[in-house]
Amino acid sequence: MDLINDHSIDDFCRIYAEEICVDYNGTVALYDASLQLKSGCICGLVGMNGAGKSTFFKALMGFVRPSRGKIRINGLDVPTAQREQAVAYVPQNEGIDCSFPVSVWEVVMMGRYGSMNLLRVPRESDRKAVWHALERVELIDLRKRPIGALSGGQRKRAFLARAIAQRASVLLLDEPFSGVDVRTEKLMADLFLQFKNEGRTILISTHDLSHVRDFCDLVVLINKTVLAYGETSEVFTPENLTMTFGGMSPDFLSGSTPAIDLNT
Amino acid sequence: MNEFLASFSPISWLVDPLSHDFMRRALMVSGLVGGVCGFLSCYMTLKGWALMGDAVSHAVMPGVVVAYALGLPFSIGAFVFGVGSVALIGFVKQKSRVKEDTIIGLVFTGFFALGLVLVSKIKSNIDLMHILFGSPLGISLSDVRQTIIISGIVVSILLIFRRDLMLYCFDPTHARSIGINTGLLHYLLLSVLSLAAVAGLQTVGIILVVAMLITPGATAYLLTDRFDRMTFLAIISSSISSILGVYISYWSDIETGGSIVLVQTAIFLFAFLFAPRYGLLKSQRSISP
Numbered sequence: 001m002d003l004i005n006d007h008s009i010d011d012f013c014r015i016y017a018e019e020i021c022v023d024y025n026g027t028v029a030l031y032d033a034s035l036q037l038k039s040g041c042i043c044g045l046v047g048m049n050g051a052g053k054s055t056f057f058k059a060l061m062g063f064v065r066p067s068r069g070k071i072r073i074n075g076l077d078v079p080t081a082q083r084e085q086a087v088a089y090v091p092q093n094e095g096i097d098c099s100f101p102v103s104v105w106e107v108v109m110m111g112r113y114g115s116m117n118l119l120r121v122p123r124e125s126d127r128k129a130v131w132h133a134l135e136r137v138e139l140i141d142l143r144k145r146p147i148g149a150l151s152g153g154q155r156k157r158a159f160l161a162r163a164i165a166q167r168a169s170v171l172l173l174d175e176p177f178s179g180v181d182v183r184t185e186k187l188m189a190d191l192f193l194q195f196k197n198e199g200r201t202i203l204i205s206t207h208d209l210s211h212v213r214d215f216c217d218l219v220v221l222i223n224k225t226v227l228a229y230g231e232t233s234e235v236f237t238p239e240n241l242t243m244t245f246g247g248m249s250p251d252f253l254s255g256s257t258p259a260i261d262l263n264t
Numbered sequence: 265m266n267e268f269l270a271s272f273s274p275i276s277w278l279v280d281p282l283s284h285d286f287m288r289r290a291l292m293v294s295g296l297v298g299g300v301c302g303f304l305s306c307y308m309t310l311k312g313w314a315l316m317g318d319a320v321s322h323a324v325m326p327g328v329v330v331a332y333a334l335g336l337p338f339s340i341g342a343f344v345f346g347v348g349s350v351a352l353i354g355f356v357k358q359k360s361r362v363k364e365d366t367i368i369g370l371v372f373t374g375f376f377a378l379g380l381v382l383v384s385k386i387k388s389n390i391d392l393m394h395i396l397f398g399s400p401l402g403i404s405l406s407d408v409r410q411t412i413i414i415s416g417i418v419v420s421i422l423l424i425f426r427r428d429l430m431l432y433c434f435d436p437t438h439a440r441s442i443g444i445n446t447g448l449l450h451y452l453l454l455s456v457l458s459l460a461a462v463a464g465l466q467t468v469g470i471i472l473v474v475a476m477l478i479t480p481g482a483t484a485y486l487l488t489d490r491f492d493r494m495t496f497l498a499i500i501s502s503s504i505s506s507i508l509g510v511y512i513s514y515w516s517d518i519e520t521g522g523s524i525v526l527v528q529t530a531i532f533l534f535a536f537l538f539a540p541r542y543g544l545l546k547s548q549r550s551i552s553p
Contacts, residue, residue, distance in 0.1 A: 061441045082443035089441045100310060100434050101489045110431055114442035120427035146489035166442065 004169045004200055005085045013072065014039045014170050014201035015060065020069035022055050029055040033069075033226045037201050037218070039169070042192055044212035044232070045205045047222040048245055053205040056222065057172050060203075061089060073170055081170075085114045088168030090159045092175050098148040104158050105143040108133055111165035126165075133164035136194075138187060153184030160191065171195065171202045177211045189215060209236075281514050290400040293411055294506040294524065297463045298476065300415045302502025303422050304460045305481030306495050307453060310433045315365060316350070317477040319372035320454070321461040323349030325379025325470055328395055328462075333386045339414055339462045346458025347451075349375050376470075398469035398521040400510060407466060414463045418456050429453060430491055467506060468521035475525040476502065483532045486539040501531050 015037040022030040030052040037043055047053050058064045059071060062078035073081035081087055088111070111133070112126040122130075134140045137157035142150065150158060156176065163171050177185060192215055195202055206212060212219055212232065219235045221227040221244040228240045281287040308317050324342035331341025349371055356367045383392050394402070403411075422429070431439045432449045440446050457477070464473035480502035484494040509524030516523075537544050 061437075063437075063440060079443065082441060085442060087441055089437055091435070091437060095437070097310075097434065101485065101491045101494050102430075102434060103490065106491070107434075110435070110438060111442075113427065113431060113439075113444070119424065148489075162438070 004198060005167045013037065014074060015203065016070075016072040016075075017056075017060070018070040020056075020059055020066045020071065022052075022059055022064050022066050024064075028224065030059070030066075030222075031225050033222065035220055035226060035229065037203065039199045039201055040196050041218055042196055042202045042204065042216050043218040043220060044216035045203055045220050045222065046207065046209065046212055046244060048207065051223045051244075052225075053222065054174070057089070057174065057203075057205060060170075060172060061087060083114070085166050086168055087170045087172065088163035088166045090156070090163055090171060090173045090176065093152050093155055093179055095174075096147075096155070096159075098155070100147065102147055103143065104134070104139055104145050104147055104150065105130060107147050107158050108143075108161045108165050111162035114166065129165045129167070130161075133161040136164055136191065137161045151181065153180035156180050157184055157187065160188070169200050171200060173202065173204045175206055175208070176204055177206065177208055209241075212236075277515065278511070281511065286401055286403075287510075287514060289403055289405075289408055290510050290520070291507055293403055293408055294400050294467045294510045295503045296415050297411060297467045298480075298502040298504075298506030298524070299499045300418050301460050301464050301473075301476035302480035302498040302500075303419065303495060304456060305477050305479065305502065306484065306491070306498050307422075307429055307433055307481075308457070308477050309481035309485055310430075311453070313453075313457070314474070314478045315368050316454075317457060317461070318474040319353065319368045320346045320349060320457050321464070321470055321473040321477070322372040323375035324458060324461050324465070325376050325395065326382050327379075328465070329379055329382040329386060329390060332390050333382075337410055339410055339459070342462040342465070343455070343458050345375060346461060347455055350454045350458075394469070395465065396469050396471050397519065398465060398467050398472070400467045400520050401513070403466060411463050411466050414459050418459050418463070421452060421456050425449065425452060426495075468524050472521050472525045475528060476506075479525070479528040479532050480505075483528075483535045486532075486535040486542045489541075502528065505531055 013036050015035060017033060017035045020030060020033045021028070033052070033056060045053050045056065055064065059066050060073070060078070062082060071078055074084070074086050076084065076086070108130045109122060109126065112122065112129060113120050116122065116126065131140065134143055137160050139154060139157055139161060142154065147155065147158065176188060180188070192202055204212070204216065213236065216232050218230065219232045220229045221235060221240055223244055227243050228235045282291075308314060324346045327341035327343070327345030328338045329341075331338045334341075353364070353367050353371050356362065356371070357364050360367075383390060383395070391399075393399075428439070428444060428449055429452075431444070432446055432453070436446050439449070460477060461473050464476045468476055480498040481494070483501050484497035487497055488494050505527040506524050509527045510520060512518065512527065513520040513523040535543065540546065
């Protein structure tokens with residue numbers, strides 16, 4: 001089992017958000033959003049584009065300051081939790097400059113920066129952590145490749161490895177299943193389960209409902225606020241989904257039909 | 265022509281100019297400034313700050329004039345105006361609906377115009393041509409000292425924050441989420457840019473200094489996929505082209521700043537055509553097997 005940075009005072013909540021309100025120059029992006037996640041769970045954050053998913057992430061990472069409400073990560077305020085390397089963000093592939101001259105190894109090593117000295121000189125323990133993380137995502141053979149030479153799925157795994165190397169206890173993943181191959185999807189599913197058993201908490205932002213049902217224990221439906229929250233099987237009702245996605249009929253719930261991308 | 269070839273000796277071509285005090289100084293300053301700007305150019309090209317480099321280098325102009333008029337070291341004035349212009353760009357961007365590249369163009373031409381007006385109004389012994397086009401062959405000892413100090417500061421900052429700045433260029437979101445102060449890095453990079461622009465002003469002048477701040481990085485970027493190697497290549501190519509540019513300028517009696525930048529451009533073109541993986545000729549070969 002991997003070490004994780006867990007500085008929580010009591011083990012009750014990895015993520016604790018209480019009545020968060022965020023507004024951008026008067027436009028309300030999120031109001032009264034509350035969420036409590038214990039250690040060792042996988043939670044889907046589901047909503048349309050513009051429903052406040054990324055705002056919620058930004059608030060959890062301290063990029064936007066809520067005008068009201070309280071956020072604690074492992075019982076700590078957000079800046080402290082960040083300094084303790086508790087939070088890792090795994091970006092969407094689109095957000096990354098793929099022609100940047102760094103190797104896979106160097107990208108994963110970036111997960112260790114927060115634990116290094118000012119000059120970011122890797123120690124033996126950092127190298128071991130990176131090696132181990134790359135092994136877990138099955139990229140060890142590709143470690144010398146430039147990040148741009150990887151496929152979409154491999155790149156996703158590289159950023160997961162960075163989060164592992166960081167030893168974060170809270171993982172925020174942005175559309176983790178978009179544009180990944182079958183092998184990566186299977187590997188990620190296994191990894192998420194392992195993460196859960198290691199006591200990490202994973203919050204997955206997505207509008208892909210089929211994956212939420214497959215992977216997530218819990219689900220949060222949001223549209224400017226938290227509409228429903230709880231066990232996936234209980235929350236995924238046609239009424240709730242209609243509420244989340246406006247007037248659209250959630251016919252994709254009827255079993256075997258594949259998930260429909262609601263944004264297109 | 266044959267006579268010329270017969271009498272041409274590479275050694276005397278390199279050594280003869282060293283008998284002049286001004287040439288030794290010019291070569292040292294150009295090589296140093298070239299290396300410093302080359303180092304920084306990696307971050308400029310990867311961050312996509314070419315236009316910002318252009319803006320800051322032009323905006324330092326009034327600072328240089330004011331500093332000269334007040335008898336202060338020109339680097340202080342340049343630094344204040346360089347950072348000030350960037351702060352102004354940020355402020356206008358936040359407070360208006362005008363797009364960023366428009367604001368950048370607007371602010372730097374405004375500052376540059378102010379500099380031109382100040383030069384014509386303030387009675388001083390500033391030679392406008394020296395500021396605009398550089399004059400490494402006529403550099404004074406106190407300017408050499410200032411350039412060395414500036415270069416020392418820039419290189420120290422870049423060496424200390426090398427990794428953080430790379431991460432900031434690559435993935436600022438991750439940098440922030442692990443508790444790195446990206447706001448500080450942003451202004452650090454801008455301050456270093458202002459300082460490097462002042463240093464570059466000595467050799468190639470305000471108009472061409474942006475070339476020193478992007479061309480070596482662009483060249484190195486075509487040659488490698490490793491950041492450390494890119495830094496190394498940019499520093500080497502920039503230093504060598506600066507020194508070579510001074511030599512060519514001396515022997516052919518051409519404008520020094522132009523000569524340095526032309527050598528840099530030539531090296532870029534060479535990389536553009538012949539780079540092992542990303543060169544034009546290479547990609548054509550791989551398209552038609």
